[in-house]
Amino acid sequence: MQTQQESRITIQGIELALACPDVLSYHWVGQQDVLEQLLAAWLVIDPKDIPLSPRLIGKPGVGKTTLAYAAAKAIGRDVYIFQCTMDTRPEDLLITPVIDKAGGIRYVASSLVTAMIQGQVCILDEGNRMGEKSWASLAPLLDARRYVESIVAGLKIAAHPNFRICVTTNEDASTFEIPEYIHSRLQPQIYIDFPEPEEEKRILSENLPFVDEAIIDYVVAFLHRAHISDERYTVRDGINIARYAAKRIKSVKDKPDMTGFLRQAIAMTLGDEALVYAL
Ligand SMILES: Nc1ncnc2c1ncn2[C@@H]1O[C@H](COP(=O)(O)OP(=O)(O)O)[C@@H](O)[C@H]1O
Ligand SMILES: [Mg+2]
Missing domain, CATH: 1.10.8 (Helicase, Ruva Protein; domain 3)
Incomplete structure (x- = not known):
């Protein structure tokens, strides 16, 4: 059996187990304009500037996840993909408590929180499959505050300056409307069309x-x-x-x-x- 070394970090006295990055062989072919649009959104052009949190839109299967992954690799970052579903709860996005072998509580950071701490890239994939409560927990992360608050672990976690996020949303039936105050934070919107x-x-x-x-x-x-x-x-x-x-x-x-x-x-x-x- 293969075992992977679990990495841990201690924040404000609380030990967190961290997630592993997604290692995929995705390469982006063609459509350089959308790649450039995404990279520009992530750029920081002044000490007073902050990166944007872009949203990739387009039909299922046009290449949204692939584009986000390739863009993150283009700037040399590890990629953490968080797959959103209608069952995603706020704590799933942040920190989950699990019982350890000794019967105590162990805190496990989500792929999103791991990317925030490590200064890497998180792809919140198919974000419009999750409901409003889960989105609410991300509001401070998606504006100038750049932090999340885990009620479960009693922690406020700030994003590393290198942290970048990209949300993909699908145009299909099994999705929710993204609440307006979140929608306004997920900008710009980058539309991926069919290739030539x-x-x-x-x-x-x-x-x-x-x-x-x-x-x-x-x-x-x-x-x-x-x-x-x-x-x-x-x-x-x-x-x-x-x-x-x-x-x-x-x-x-x-x-x-x-x-x-x-x-x-x-x-x-x-x-x-x-x-x-x-x-
Ligand atoms: N421009 C592209 N370059 C390379 N592969 C692509 C491109 N567009 C789509 N694909 C391929 O098409 C498939 C679907 O892409 P994916 O990113 O999963 O779509 P989406 O996230 O929009 O549903 C993947 O196998 C991906 O590798
Ligand atoms: Mg996808």
Whole structure:
């Protein structure tokens, strides 16, 4: 079994166990403007200046999480991703008490609080899945005060000057409205749109370097036709389709019917209605 050394820190006499960063092989391809917009929001241009807390918006699967991760890596920071859900409670975002082996209480810092303490980057992913109570606990962090207050641990924790945060939100049904006073703190909003076909091809090739170009080209053409009709299908769907079709093609002994397997992969990923955009 693999064990990971847990790191700890003591703040105001209270020992906190810290989270581990997310180590992923995400690279951003194309659309340099949105990367530059995000990096500019994080920039501090004067001793009296503070970084902004930008919000990435766009359909599920357009690359929001990937962009935030790549931007953090571009400035040489570790990345801590906090996945928000409708069950996320305020203490989950900050510090959770757990019972230790000896029956005492141990305080565990969230990935957000760990990033704040260490001066790294936190991605609050799919932030609009969590409710207003949880957002309320972040209000002081998202303005000039830059701290959070954990009622559970009785601690006020200030963000390290290098700490940066980015929130992603999805445009889909299973989400809450972000309260107005939080919305006004999550600025600027950076909109990620569908990439151009040439960029989409590079994204698919970057994610699936082992897949035949003919498969990639087919999927890029499919996605392009769907984008023109403003369908919700994104590059994530394209990656799943190409990956599955490549597996099917690899698994047959005789000469495979590439188009047949691709059409099937489209139907199995997105439903039969998506076939109107397939060749
Ligand atoms: N511009 C891009 N460069 C590299 N990969 C991308 C890009 N856009 C999307 N992807 C890929 O598409 C998939 C979905 O991206 P993700 O960031 O998870 O989307 P979102 O967070 O918007 O739902 C991932 O596998 C990601 O690697
Ligand atoms: Mg995401």
